[in-house]
Amino acid sequence: MSKAFLSVLVFLFDLSALIFAWAGGFLLRFNFDVPATFAPGLWWGLIVLLPIHALACRFAGLYRGIWLFASLPDLKRVLRAVTLSTVAAFLFFAFFRHDQQLVPRSLLVLFPMLLVLYMGGGRAAYRMWKEHRLYGGLIAQGKPVVIVGAGRGGAMLTRELERSPDWRVVALVDDDRSKWGRELSGNPILGGIEALPDVLASAKAKHVILAMPSAATEACRRAADLAVEAGAHVFTVPGLEDVMSGRVAISSIRPIEIEDLLGREPVWIDSRHVGEMISGKTVLVTGAGGSIGSELCRQLARFQPATLILFELSEFALYTVEQWFHVHAPDLHLVPLAGDVKDATRIDEVFAAYKPQAVFHAAAYKHVPLMEVGNAWQAVRNNVLGTLTVGEAARHHEAERFVLISTDKAVNPTNVMGATKRLAEMVCEALHRQGWATQFEMVRFGNVLGSTGSVIPKFQEQIARGGPVTVTHPEITRYFMSIPEAAQLVLQAAAMGLGGEIFVLDMGEPVRIAELARKMIHLSGYTEDEIRIDFTGLRPGEKLYEELLADAEQTRETPHPKLRIARARPVDDDFLRDLVAWLALERQSDDDVRSALRQRVPEYTPTGSNP
Numbered sequence: 001m002s003k004a005f006l007s008v009l010v011f012l013f014d015l016s017a018l019i020f021a022w023a024g025g026f027l028l029r030f031n032f033d034v035p036a037t038f039a040p041g042l043w044w045g046l047i048v049l050l051p052i053h054a055l056a057c058r059f060a061g062l063y064r065g066i067w068l069f070a071s072l073p074d075l076k077r078v079l080r081a082v083t084l085s086t087v088a089a090f091l092f093f094a095f096f097r098h099d100q101q102l103v104p105r106s107l108l109v110l111f112p113m114l115l116v117l118y119m120g121g122g123r124a125a126y127r128m129w130k131e132h133r134l135y136g137g138l139i140a141q142g143k144p145v146v147i148v149g150a151g152r153g154g155a156m157l158t159r160e161l162e163r164s165p166d167w168r169v170v171a172l173v174d175d176d177r178s179k180w181g182r183e184l185s186g187n188p189i190l191g192g193i194e195a196l197p198d199v200l201a202s203a204k205a206k207h208v209i210l211a212m213p214s215a216a217t218e219a220c221r222r223a224a225d226l227a228v229e230a231g232a233h234v235f236t237v238p239g240l241e242d243v244m245s246g247r248v249a250i251s252s253i254r255p256i257e258i259e260d261l262l263g264r265e266p267v268w269i270d271s272r273h274v275g276e277m278i279s280g281k282t283v284l285v286t287g288a289g290g291s292i293g294s295e296l297c298r299q300l301a302r303f304q305p306a307t308l309i310l311f312e313l314s315e316f317a318l319y320t321v322e323q324w325f326h327v328h329a330p331d332l333h334l335v336p337l338a339g340d341v342k343d344a345t346r347i348d349e350v351f352a353a354y355k356p357q358a359v360f361h362a363a364a365y366k367h368v369p370l371m372e373v374g375n376a377w378q379a380v381r382n383n384v385l386g387t388l389t390v391g392e393a394a395r396h397h398e399a400e401r402f403v404l405i406s407t408d409k410a411v412n413p414t415n416v417m418g419a420t421k422r423l424a425e426m427v428c429e430a431l432h433r434q435g436w437a438t439q440f441e442m443v444r445f446g447n448v449l450g451s452t453g454s455v456i457p458k459f460q461e462q463i464a465r466g467g468p469v470t471v472t473h474p475e476i477t478r479y480f481m482s483i484p485e486a487a488q489l490v491l492q493a494a495a496m497g498l499g500g501e502i503f504v505l506d507m508g509e510p511v512r513i514a515e516l517a518r519k520m521i522h523l524s525g526y527t528e529d530e531i532r533i534d535f536t537g538l539r540p541g542e543k544l545y546e547e548l549l550a551d552a553e554q555t556r557e558t559p560h561p562k563l564r565i566a567r568a569r570p571v572d573d574d575f576l577r578d579l580v581a582w583l584a585l586e587r588q589s590d591d592d593v594r595s596a597l598r599q600r601v602p603e604y605t606p607t608g609s610n611p
Contacts, residue, residue, distance in 0.1 A: 011057070017118040018053040018085065022046055025110035041103040049088055056084035078119045086112040143167055146199055146232075148223045149211035150174035150189050157211045157237055157253075158185045170203040175219070193223045197230040209253060210236040224256055228522040258456060258520050269488050270560075271303075273495040277358060277401065278303035284356035284399075285310060286341050286390060287363030289317025291448060292405055295487040296360055297321060301329045309335045309354055313363070341386035344393075351397040359394045360490070361387060362405040364421065371417040372541035376593035383420035384427060385583045388576075391431045395438045402438050403494045404428050408446040408479060408507070412603050415541025416590075419597040419604040425502060426601075427579070430571045432500040439499035443490050444566070446479030446507045459517055463524050467531035469517045472538050476514070477545055479507035493563055504555060506562040510545070541607055569602075 026034050026042050034042060060081035089111055143166065147154050150172045161167045162185065172184055175192045182189050190199050196208070208227040210220055220236075227234045234256040283300055287293040288310035294317075300308060308325075312318035315338060322336040335354065339346040341363045350356075364383050365371050371379035387404060394402045406425055409418030425442045432440035447454055455478075462469045486505065493503035514533065521531050538544070555564040582596060594606050 011054070013122060014057045014081075014119060015050060015054060017115055017122070018049055019046060020118050021111050021114035022049060022089075022107075024114045025107040026104070028110055028114075029104045029106050038104065045089070045103065049085060052088040053081070053085045056081045056088070059084065078116060078123070082112050082115045082119065085115060143207050144170045144203055144205040145207040145209055146170060146196065146203060146205050147172045147187075147209050147211050148174070148193060148196065148227075150176070150179050150184050151212070153237060154211040155184055157209065158187060167207075170205055171199050173199055193219065193226065196223060196226045200227070200230045200232055206232050208232045208234050210234065210256065224523070225519075228519070233525055234523060256523060258516065258523060269492040270495065274491045275303045277495045278305050278491075280304070280306050281357040281400075282307040282354055283309065283358045283360070284350070284354070285360045285362060286312075286386075287361075287405075288312045288336075289314050289321045290362060291483055292486060292490075293360075293362035294321045294324070295483045296362060296405075296490060297325070298328075299484070299487045299491055300360075301325070301332050305332075307333045307335060307354065309337060309350070309356060311337050311339055311341075311350065311363070313338070313340050341390050342381055344389050347389050347393045348396075351393045351399075355397060356394075356399055358401045358403075358494070359390065359399050360403045360405065360494070361390050363390075364405070364424075366407070366417060368409065368415045368417045368541045369539040371420075372415055372539075373590065376416045376590040377588045379416050379420045380423075380588070380593055380597075381583070383417070384423045384579070387424040388427050388579070388583070391428060391438075391440065395431055395434070395436045398437045400437070400439065401494060401497075402428065402431075402440045403490065403497075404440070404442045405490065406442050406444045406502070408444055410444060412605070413601065414543045414605055414607045416593060416597065416606075417541065419601050422601050422604070423579075423597070425568070426571050426575065429500060429568070430576045433571065439497065441494055441497035441499065442502045443493045443505065444502060445481055445486050445489070445505040448481050448483045448486050455513060455516070456520070459520050463521060463526070463531055467521075468534040469521065469531060470534050470536050471514050471517050472536055472542060473544060474514050474535055475512070475544055476538070476542075477510040477512050479510050481505065481507055489560075489562060492560055496558060496560065496563065502566040502568055503558075504564045504566050506564070538607075543607065575600075 022045050023042060026038065030038070060077045086108070090108060145161070145167050147157060147161075147169060151174070154172060154174070158169050158172070161169050169185075169187045172187055172189045173191055173193055173196050174180075174189055177192070179189045180191055200206070200208070208223070210223055212220060212223070224234050235253050236256045237253055278300055283305045285293055285297050285300070285308070288297055289312040293312070297308060297310060310318060310321055312321070318336050318338055322334065325332055325334050337350060339350065341347065341361075363386055365375070365379045391402055391404075404424060407418065407421050409415065410422035410425060411418075413419040413422055428440040428442055431438070459469050489505050493501075493505075497503065514535075517533050518528065521528060521533075524531075555566050558565060579600065582600075588596065597604050598606070
């Protein structure tokens with residue numbers, strides 16, 4: 001049928017509703033035997049009210065909705081039309097009662113009731129019939145699934161799944177005891193999250209969907225752990241903003257990922273102070289194509305800098321981040337520049353041309369085993385000389401702020417990479433102590449989820465190949481943080497700092513890597529018999545536990561609950577002079593580098609050596 005023909009049918013249905021309600025009110029009032037004295041009121045009422053009702057329906061917007069999806073907004077439109085028609089009926093009654101009562105008073109109650117019942121009920125009945133015709137045959141089909149969460153997200157998801165041939169909701173669980181024993185869209189709520197294994201067993205279900213977008217990460221982790229232990233496949237839905245905006249759909253359901261279970265509570269930052277630091281200014285990010293650097297750029301763009309300079313050695317990484325901004329922030333003034341942070345001429349050229357007021361130095365070599373053997377001197381040059389080169393340019397060109405992205409591996413380092421990052425922190429401390437206009441700050445944090453070279457992408461690749469998953473040691477632990485959270489806290493620390501501080505990010509609880517590997521195997525639908533875990537031994541420079549603070553350091557609180565300030569060992573006055581002389585050397589062997597690092601970073605103890 002054409003759209004015009006359907007509109008005519010709906011219009012005629014609404015006109016018939018007025019006839020039903022007006023005539024039905026008379027018939028009910030007089031027990032289906034209307035006296036002759038009231039007959040004129042019946043017929044004159046129809047003649048007067050039909051055109052008024054037609055206009056009321058049009059004015060109320062009744063023909064914007066689709067009957068198949070009739071819902072609360074459509075009911076509101078029906079009530080609006082009924083109200084207008086009832087007002088017209090009241091005026092008709094008031095006009096005709098001067099001579100004789102042609103309309104019974106009770107009709108003013110019966111008429112709107114019958115009109116709402118006919119118009120609203122007709123739409124609801126059509127939707128029920130149409131949905132049964134379209135989806136009724138799917139009720140017994142699809143994979144049985146248990147939904148965790150009986151709130152708004154669970155309710156919306158349940159309604160969507162009723163139309164899917166792939167899923168069949170058999171039960172829900174929710175920690176809210178007031179919901180236990182009740183039903184949601186005809187599906188029973190059988191208990192709390194702890195009851196999930198029993199519910200899965202009794203329903204013979206092998207699939208679980210987490211519909212708790214506003215729940216704490218711990219609740220999601222607990223539900224996923226119980227489901228995985230029961231041998232179920234776990235899926236999840238989008239975040240709270242998508243649920244509340246009604247964008248939950250079948251296509252939004254995806255297998256739960258390890259990042260969902262390691263994720264942390266949302267962070268807040270003082271947007272006003274960060275905005276004052278960034279808005280309308282020229283900002284330079286080194287290592288802009290890396291995991292942290294690119295996310296920093298995305299976060300910085302929110303605060304509308306006048307110019308954002310992307311400085312990156314890798315051409316492909318620079319191209320990738322530049323293209324992202326062309327699509328997602330086309331109005332941002334972007335300057336993509338290729339270059340090496342060790343190249344003093346190029347760095348000075350960039351600072352002279354663009355005069356950046358804030359510098360975020362994220363460029364570094366970060367892979368511990370690679371830098372330990374055969375590349376130790378390159379780690380020193382990139383991480384230390386690169387920091388010194390960019391820092392001195394920032395000071396010479398009077399940048400307002402210089403922020404070094406550091407690492408937890410700089411604390412009591414046992415590897416070359418960590419020692420070079422600690423040395424880079426000392427460079428910034430020394431430059432800040434010289435008292436120029438530039439304010440130097442350092443921010444330390446641990447591993448970030450999904451970053452280049454991290455264990456999670458590596459484990460995913462190994463699982464996809466059928467294993468084995470390689471873990472260096474059964475007891476090795478690491479801190480993890482999401483990339484957006486790390487970038488946001490870097491900005492917060494930068495805005496909060498007064499200069500010379502080492503900010504330490506709250507990394508939460510450390511994660512045992514072997515347990516992380518087991519969870520990823522289970523979440524992928526395998527057992528450890530199918531994909532085994534091999535322990536390969538600690539790699540060069542690697543230690544079992546990472547620390548966020550050195551033994552000799554003290555911390556103090558900041559106004560932000562996830563940021564603390566470390567007070568590190570003071571830097572000697574002649575530190576920079578000695579460092580520059582060392583960095584001027586052309587090459588150093590790995591052993592020479594380790595020996596020189598131990599002289600300059602007393603807390604550095606290479607793996608396998610005595611302090």
